[in-house]
Amino acid sequence: MQPSSIVMAEFCQSRGLSDKNFSNWRKRLASRDAARRNAEQAAAQMGFASGHVVETNTASERPQSAEIFVMEIVLPNKTVLRLAENC
DSSP: OOOOOHHHHHHHHTOOOHHHHHHHHHHHHHHHHHHHHHHHHHHHHTTHHHHHHOOOOOOOGSSSSSOOEEEEEEOTOEEEEEEEOOO
C-alpha cells in the first residue's frame, strides 16, 4: 500500500526534505531490497543457504571446547558451522 501524496508531502515538509529526494531514495531502497530478495531466492533454488556471521568478542561467547574457532556461521535453520584456527 502506497502512502498518499498528501501524507508524504507533510512528512517531507516536517523534516525539511524535498518530495523528489524522498521519492528517489524510496525507489532506490525498494529496488535494492527487491534485488536482495531475488538473489536469496535464486541462491535457495541452487541449493545455497543464506545465513549471517556473528562476531564474538568475549570468552563466555566462545564454544566450551579446547579448540579455538576463528569463525562461526549460524544458518537460518540453526545449523552451526565452525571453522577452526588450524583449517
